[in-house]
Amino acid sequence: MNSARSVMSPGRYFGKYFASNRRGEAVAGILMASPWIIGFLIFVLGPMIASLYLSFTRWDLFTAPKWVGLDNYTNLLFDDASFIQSLKVTTIYAFIGVPLQVSLGLVLATLLNQKIRFLGFFRTVYYLPSVIGGIAVAVMFRWIFGSQFGLINGFLSSIGVQGPSWLGDPNWVLPSFILMSLWGAGSSMLIYLGALQGIPTDLYEAADVDGAGSFVKFMRITIPMMTPVIFFNMVMGIIAGLQEFVIPFIMTGGGPADSSLFLVLYLYRNAFEFFKMGYASALAWLLFIYIMVLTGLVLRSSSMWVYYEGSMKGR
Amino acid sequence: MAQNVAKLTSVKIEDVRVTERIKRGLIYAVLIFGALIVFIPFAWTLSTALKAQDDVFAFPPQWIPDPIVWSNFSEAVTTRPFGRWFLNTLFVVGVSTFGTVVSASIVAFAFARLRWPGRNVLFLILLATMMLPEQVTLIPTFILFRELGWLNTFLPLIVPGFFARNAFYVFLLRQFYMTIPFDLDEAARIDGASHFQIYLYIILPMSKPALAIAAIMFAQFKWKEFLAPLIYLNNSDMFTVSLGLRTFIGETWGTEWNLMMAANIIFMIPLILVFFFAQKYFIQGVVITGVKG
Numbered sequence: 001m002n003s004a005r006s007v008m009s010p011g012r013y014f015g016k017y018f019a020s021n022r023r024g025e026a027v028a029g030i031l032m033a034s035p036w037i038i039g040f041l042i043f044v045l046g047p048m049i050a051s052l053y054l055s056f057t058r059w060d061l062f063t064a065p066k067w068v069g070l071d072n073y074t075n076l077l078f079d080d081a082s083f084i085q086s087l088k089v090t091t092i093y094a095f096i097g098v099p100l101q102v103s104l105g106l107v108l109a110t111l112l113n114q115k116i117r118f119l120g121f122f123r124t125v126y127y128l129p130s131v132i133g134g135i136a137v138a139v140m141f142r143w144i145f146g147s148q149f150g151l152i153n154g155f156l157s158s159i160g161v162q163g164p165s166w167l168g169d170p171n172w173v174l175p176s177f178i179l180m181s182l183w184g185a186g187s188s189m190l191i192y193l194g195a196l197q198g199i200p201t202d203l204y205e206a207a208d209v210d211g212a213g214s215f216v217k218f219m220r221i222t223i224p225m226m227t228p229v230i231f232f233n234m235v236m237g238i239i240a241g242l243q244e245f246v247i248p249f250i251m252t253g254g255g256p257a258d259s260s261l262f263l264v265l266y267l268y269r270n271a272f273e274f275f276k277m278g279y280a281s282a283l284a285w286l287l288f289i290y291i292m293v294l295t296g297l298v299l300r301s302s303s304m305w306v307y308y309e310g311s312m313k314g315r
Numbered sequence: 316m317a318q319n320v321a322k323l324t325s326v327k328i329e330d331v332r333v334t335e336r337i338k339r340g341l342i343y344a345v346l347i348f349g350a351l352i353v354f355i356p357f358a359w360t361l362s363t364a365l366k367a368q369d370d371v372f373a374f375p376p377q378w379i380p381d382p383i384v385w386s387n388f389s390e391a392v393t394t395r396p397f398g399r400w401f402l403n404t405l406f407v408v409g410v411s412t413f414g415t416v417v418s419a420s421i422v423a424f425a426f427a428r429l430r431w432p433g434r435n436v437l438f439l440i441l442l443a444t445m446m447l448p449e450q451v452t453l454i455p456t457f458i459l460f461r462e463l464g465w466l467n468t469f470l471p472l473i474v475p476g477f478f479a480r481n482a483f484y485v486f487l488l489r490q491f492y493m494t495i496p497f498d499l500d501e502a503a504r505i506d507g508a509s510h511f512q513i514y515l516y517i518i519l520p521m522s523k524p525a526l527a528i529a530a531i532m533f534a535q536f537k538w539k540e541f542l543a544p545l546i547y548l549n550n551s552d553m554f555t556v557s558l559g560l561r562t563f564i565g566e567t568w569g570t571e572w573n574l575m576m577a578a579n580i581i582f583m584i585p586l587i588l589v590f591f592f593a594q595k596y597f598i599q600g601v602v603i604t605g606v607k608g
Contacts, residue, residue: 021504022430028510029431036422036441036485039478043456044444050455061458108349111342124594125350128357131590131597132583134539135557139564139579140360143572151359154376183353194601214338243448246541250564264450271454272546284450291448 055282060275072282083283085258086266087290089174093262094241097178102233104185109192110222123193130187138250141180142167145251167252170259177247177260188233195229196222227306235298242291263287364388364576371572384573391563391577399552400559407472407555408537414476415484415533416526422479423488424514428500444482449542457546471547472540472555476533484529491525491603492518528600531593538586556582 055072059065076083112123129137144151147165156163164172199222207217245264248254254261271280363371364387366380392398426438460471479485495518503513544558560582563575
C-alpha cells in the first residue's frame with residue numbers, strides 16, 4: 001500500500017499531499033470523536049466540578065447554595081452514625097459477598113469446562129440469573145426470604161428447623177443479601193470460561209505425566225493461570241458491590257434498624273428525600289475516594305498474587 | 316509371568332476407568348444440584364403467579380397451584396397501566412439503544428482508525444470514565460435536567476445515549492475495529508473515499524456482529540435500569556416497567572404476591588427471550604473486550 005501511495009504522489013507533491021491528508025484526518029478524527037467529547041464535558045466533567053463545589057455547600061434545592069467549607073465532610077465522618085453504619089454495611093457486603101461469588105464462579109466454570117454432556121444447557125441455566133439481575137431478582141427473593149410464608153423457611157420447617165426471619169432480623173439481612181448474590185455467580189463464570197480455554201493444554205498434559213490429580217492440577221495450574229482474571233472479576237465485583245442500590249431499596253428499604261442501609265441508599269435519601277444536595281454530594285465524593293483507594297490497594301497487592309505469563313514477578 | 320503383568324495392567328486400567336466414572340458422576344451430581352438451586356426461585360415465582368389469593372400463604376408451600384389461576388397475569392396487567400409502561404420502556408430502550416450504538420460506533424471509529432492530536436490522552440480519559448461511579452455525577456446531572464424542564468419526560472433517559480455517555484460501548488467497538496485490516500482504509504483512501512465514507516461503507520458493514528453485541532448488551536442494561544427512572548419519572552403514566560414493578564410492593568405490601576410475581580414474570584420474559592435468541596453474542600462480547608485476560 002505504501003508503494004502505491006508514493007507512486008500516486010511522487011516528487012514535490014508528496015509533502016503537500018501528505019500534509020493535507022494528515023490535517024484532513026485530524027479534522028475528521030476530532031469531528032467524529034466530538035459526540036463523546038461534548039458528552040464528556042456536559043455529562044461527566046461539568047457535573048464532577050459542580051458536585052465537588054456542591055459538596056462544600058449546604059443546599060436544599062430551593063434557596064441559594066450556602067458555602068460551608070469542609071462541614072459536610074467532617075459531619076459525615078465524625079457526627080453521622082448513619083453514614084458510618086452504611087459504610088460498614090456496604091463494606092461487609094462487598095468484601096464477603098464478592099470473594100465468595102468470584103470463587104463460586106470459578107468452581108462452576110471449571111466444572112463446565114470438562115468434556116461432559118448437556119454443557120450448553122448447564123451454562124445457560126447458570127448464566128440466566130445474571131441476565132435477569134437487579135429488580136426482578138430483588139422482587140423474587142423478597143418473596144422467597146419471607147419469614148412466615150417464605151419458601152426457605154417453609155422448607156426449613158418441613159425438616160423441623162425454625163428459620164430466622166431473614167429480612168426482618170438485623171443479623172440476617174446481610175447474610176440474606178450475600179446468599180442471594182451467590183445465586184448470580186454465573187456472571188463471572190462466562191469470563192472465566194473464556195480464560196480457561198486460553199490455558200495451554202500442554203501444562204495439564206505435563207502434570208498428567210507427573211501423575212498429578214485433578215485437585216493438584218486445579219490448585220497448581222488453573223488458579224495461578226487464572227489470577228489475572230480472578231483479579232479482574234474481583235475488582236469489578238467490589239466496585240459494583242460498593243454501589244449496590246436496588247437490592248436494599250426494594251427488599252428492605254435499609255431496615256431493620258439501618259442494618260441494610262447501603263451507602264448509595266443513604267445517598268439517595270439525603271438527595272431526594274431530605275433534599276440535602278450538598279451533603280449528598282459530599283457523600284458521593286467520599287464513596288468515590290473509597291472506591292479509588294480500595295482499587296489502588298487491590299492493584300498494589302496484585303503484584304504479590306497475580307501471575308502474568310512471562311513476567312519475573314510471578315516466580 | 317507375562318500373563319501376570321497383563322492381568323496387573325488391565326486391572327489398573329479398569330481402576331482408572333472406575334475412578335473416572337465416579338468423578339464424572341460427582342460432577343454431574345454437583346451440576347444438577349446447582350442447576351436445581353438456580354431453577355427453584357424461578358419455579359416458585361411462576362407457581363406463586365398462578366395461585367389464587369388464598370393459596371399464596373398455604374403452609375406447607377404448595378408447588379402445583381390448585382386451581383391454576385391464569386387470570387393473575389391479565390389482572391396484574393389491567394390493575395396498573397402496564398401496557399402503557401411496556402410501551403414507555405420499549406420507546407426508551409429503543410431510542411437510547413439506537414443513540415448509543417450510533418454515537419459509540421462513530422466515536423470508536425475516530426479512536427480506532429484515525430490519527431488526531433490528543434487522541435491518546437482522550438482515550439485514557441474515556442477509559443477512566445468507565446471506572447467513575449455514577450453517583451458522583453448524579454446530583455448535578457439531575458439539577459441540569461431539572462433546569463431544562465426535563466423532569467417527568469423520557470429525555471434524561473434518552474439524550475445522554477446520543478453522546479456516548481456510556482463509554483464501555485465505545486471501548487467495545489474500538490476493540491473490534493482494531494481487528495479489521497488497515498489496508499482496507501488505505502485502499503479506499505486512494506480511491507478518493509473520505510474518512511466518513513470509509514466508516515460508512517467499509518467499517519460499518521464489516522462490524523455488524525459487534526454492533527449487534529453492543530445493541531443487545533445496552534438494551535438489556537436499559538430494560539433493567541432502575542435508579543434513573545426512579546429519579547426522573549414521577550407521574551405513573553410515564554413509568555417504565557422496572558419502576559412499575561415497584562408499585563406492587565409499595566401500595567400492597569403482603570396482599571397481592573401472586574399479582575406481583577405475575578408482573579415480575581412479564582418483566583423478565585423479554586430479557587430471557589433476548590438471551591436465548593442472542594446467546595452467542597453474549598459470549599462474543601466477552602471475547603471482543605478482551606477481558607478474558
